[in-house]
Structure formats: structure tokens, C-alpha cells
Amino acid sequence: MKPNRAPIAVALDAPNLDTLRSWAQAVAPVVSTLKVGLEVFCRDGAIAVIAAREAARAGGVEDIELFLDLKLHDIPATVAGAAGAVAHLEPAILTVHAAGGAAMIEAAALALPNTRIAAVTVLTSIDEETLTSIGMAGPSIEAAVRLAVLATNAGARAVVCSPREVSAIRAAVGADITLITPGVRPVGSAAGDQKRVATPEQAIADGADLLVIGRPITGAADIAHAALDIARSIASVN
Numbered sequence: 479m480k481p482n483r484a485p486i487a488v489a490l491d492a493p494n495l496d497t498l499r500s501w502a503q504a505v506a507p508v509v510s511t512l513k514v515g516l517e518v519f520c521r522d523g524a525i526a527v528i529a530a531r532e533a534a535r536a537g538g539v540e541d542i543e544l545f546l547d548l549k550l551h552d553i554p555a556t557v558a559g560a561a562g563a564v565a566h567l568e569p570a571i572l573t574v575h576a577a578g579g580a581a582m583i584e585a586a587a588l589a590l591p592n593t594r595i596a597a598v599t600v601l602t603s604i605d606e607e608t609l610t611s612i613g614m615a616g617p618s619i620e621a622a623v624r625l626a627v628l629a630t631n632a633g634a635r636a637v638v639c640s641p642r643e644v645s646a647i648r649a650a651v652g653a654d655i656t657l658i659t660p661g662v663r664p665v666g667s668a669a670g671d672q673k674r675v676a677t678p679e680q681a682i683a684d685g686a687d688l689l690v691i692g693r694p695i696t697g698a699a700d701i702a703h704a705a706l707d708i709a710r711s712i713a714s715v716n
């Protein structure tokens with residue numbers, strides 16, 4: 479992560495490109511990473527990634543990291559093809575679902591050797607009841623650890639998990655794996671559809687390397703200020 483900026487990936491889940499640009503420009507001086515996800519990528523495609531980088535530059539930041547959150551989950555050949563298709567965008571991070579299995583994760587890692595493949599374990603919107611309903615053996619913390627070990631053995635260099643699972647996953651995968659946590663909510667902000675949440679301070683204290691934060695920042699009246707507030711709140715946590 480960039481030493482001078484907070485280890486936060488702002489989820490640019492914007493309704494249009496102009497909004498995405500304004501969010502990216504506002505937060506880039508404060509955070510290490512901008513995240514372009516499914517909603518935006520399905521609508522605007524590669525231009526959204528290019529726009530986010532350009533907006534960061536307009537905000538005076540040349541070295542913003544791009545997190546492409548496509549959560550790929552398909553047969554290995556298709557995932558390899560999709561990963562190769564975004565290589566020109568040089569994402570620092572690309573997500574795949576760990577539940578796609580070892581061969582699929584390995585295919586993504588081989589297709590994009592210069593990108594950190596991040597394996598999504600159990601979505602932070604999934605609670606115990608939903609996990610049971612989809613037939614996955616729980617509890618969710620055990621499922622997340624199991625998937626994290628599988629994924630990192632297959633070549634994933636990062637894991638996406640709930641902040642509540644960071645300690646257990648860190649113990650299982652070691653220090654070299656980047657742990658990325660969505661489901662981060664400062665005290666007082668709405669959980670929305672996120673179920674397994676924690677505060678930014680708690681997530682960092684538990685060992686998260688990168689916090690994914692969307693609506694608590696992008697839904698604020700002053701986006702730059704909201705990002706700065708969270709950055710300050712985690713700056714003193716080890």
C-alpha cells in the first residue's frame with residue numbers, strides 16, 4: 479500500500495461516469511486504492527477504469543492502485559480468458575470467487591501474473607442462514623478459512639473476507655497474503671445490505687491490510703472529508 483495514503487479501497491459503485499470521476503478525484507489524495515466493481519464495469523466497461531485513473535491524476539495522484547472487483551466464477555478456461563481480457567488495464571488487484579475451485583484460481587493467477595488475484599471467501603452480505611440455504615458447510619468463519627487456504631494454495635495472493643474473520647484467516651494463511659475486508663462500517667453509519675460488519679479501527683487492529691469502503695464514504699455529503707475521517711481513525715491503530 480502507498481505509505482502516505484490510507485489502506486482503503488473506495489468502492490466506486492457510481493450511477494454514471496461523471497459521478498465516478500468526481501468521487502475518484504475527491505478521495506484519491508487520501509486513499510491507496512480505487513475499486514471498480516461489477517455494476518460500473520458491466521455498464522461502462524474498461525472506460526470506467528481509465529476514467530478512475532485519470533480522475534485520480536486530476537486530483538494530483540499518479541500512483542493510485544486499481545482494484546477490479548469482477549468476482550469471476552466460471553470454468554478455468556473462461557476465467558483465464560476474462561482475466562487476460564483486462565490485462566491491458568493493469569489492475570493491481572482482481573477478484574475471483576474462491577468457490578470456483580483451485581484450478582480456476584490457478585488459471586486466473588497464470589493469466590495475470592502481475593496482478594494480485596484476490597479470492598472472495600464468503601460474501602459479507604451472507605449470514606449463517608443464507609450459508610446453510612446454499613448448502614455450504616458453516617459456520618461462516620470455518621467456510622471462510624477453508625476457502626482462503628484453498629485459494630492461497632492455488633496461487634491467490636490476496637483474500638477478501640469479513641473483518642470478523644481476519645484473525646482466523648491470517649493465522650491460517652500467514653503474513654504474506656493481503657487480507658482485504660469489505661463490510662466496514664464506522665460507528666453510526668448504516669449497515670445497509672452488509673451483515674458481517676466491523677469498524678475500520680477493529681478491522682485494522684485484527685490485521686486487515688486493505689479496507690473496502692463504499693457507501694460510508696461515497697454516500698457522505700462531503701466525500702473527501704468522510705475518507706479523511708476514516709483515514710485518521712485508522713492511522714493510530716497498529
Ligand code: C5P
Nearest residue numbers: 489515600601602638660690691692693
Ligand atoms: O458500500 P459498501 O461499503 O457496502 O461497499 C462494499 C463494496 O465491497 C461493494 O462494492 C461490494 O461489491 C464489495 N464487496 C463486498 N463483499 C465482498 C467483496 C466485495 O461487499 N465479499
